Structure formats: C-alpha cells, structure tokens
C-alpha cells in the first residue's frame with residue numbers, strides 16, 4: 223500500500239491536485255471536507271452539527287473526523303493506497319491516523335505540503351466562492367478564520383511528520399500542471 227497526505231492551507235490547491243494524483247496513481251481519495259459536506263447534504267445529525275462549525279470557519283471535533291476516516295478505511299479493504307486530503311488537521315488526528323494505519327499493517331509514505339502565500343489564498347478562495355456553492359468560501363471573515371485555524375492548529379501537523387522525515391514541500395503557486403509535476407517528482411522519490 224502507498225498512502226500519502228496532501229497538506230496545505232485552505233485554497234492551496236489540495237482538491238485540484240488530489241483529483242490528478244488519484245487518477246495517475248490509482249489511490250482512493252479521502253477528503254474529510256467532502257465527507258462532511260456529504261453528511262450536510264444528507265441532513266444527518268452529524269452533518270447538521272458540523273455545518274454550524276464549518277460555517278464559522280472552525281475545525282469540527284477530532285473524534286468526528288477520526289470516526290469518519292476509520293469507517294472509510296474499513297469500507298475500502300481493496301484500496302491500493304489512500305490519499306488523505308484535509309486530514310489530519312490536528313496533532314491528535316495525526317496520531318490517531320498512525321494508529322489506524324498500523325492496525326492495517328501500513329503507514330504514511332509521504333506528506334506533500336503545498337506552500338502558498340496568504341493573500342493568494344484569500345483571493346483564490348473568494349474566486350472559488352463565486353462558483354463552488356460553499357458558504358465558507360464567500361465571506362472573507364470566514365476565510366480568514368479558516369486560515370487562522372490552519373496556522374494555530376494544523377501547521378503543527380507538518381512538524382509531527384517532519385520528525386519521521388516524511389515531509390516534502392512543494393511550491394503551490396504557478397501553473398496547475400507544473401505544480402502537479404513537482405508533486406509527482408516528490409512522490410516518485412518515495413515510491414522507490
């Protein structure tokens with residue numbers, strides 16, 4: 223199995239690049255943001271609770287997203303590998319993910335970390351908000367709250383994987399194809 227984390231702040235291109243990476247490498251895409259939006263669309267109790275938090279730009283509780291990821295791992299026993307997108311976002315989530323993967327006798331091979339400047343993130347997210355239908359993309363105050371959550375709680379997740387020498391930083395500004403090629407080059411190094 224080959225498992226990777228695509229890491230970076232909101233608006234850094236994780237969704238776009240995930241689609242290309244899973245198509246190229248045959249990985250199963252696990253995006254906690256997408257899983258939460260599915261719950262909202264289905265109007266489940268979990269979805270209704272999560273929507274209030276997501277609309278403020280805050281992180282939903284660790285146990286909620288860890289539970290969703292645990293079920294997704296169990297539901298995909300034949301996957302060649304997983305691409306985690308938007309997860310883990312806290313150190314507790316990172317530790318839980320390691321434990322879950324260990325139970326399946328596998329681990330994270332690499333964290334690819336996209337780096338994008340803050341003003342570029344905000345303008346990308348506002349632009350995405352014109353078409354994405356995501357309420358958390360349309361309001362600059364919420365966007366700034368999401369970036370603050372990233373800085374305060376999520377950035378430390380990269381330090382966690384750095385301890386194991388698993389982080390590769392890729393510049394997330396420029397053409398989509400160029401960024402994709404840079405990600406593939408880093409990924410290939412870890413596949414050998």
Ligand code: AMP
Nearest residue numbers: 254255276279280281282287308309311
């Ligand atoms: P995303 O689609 O990854 O930008 O996530 C949208 C929103 O879903 C975030 O702003 C959080 O409120 C919530 N969310 C997604 N993934 C996580 C996670 N791993 N931990 C906590 N909250 C999350």
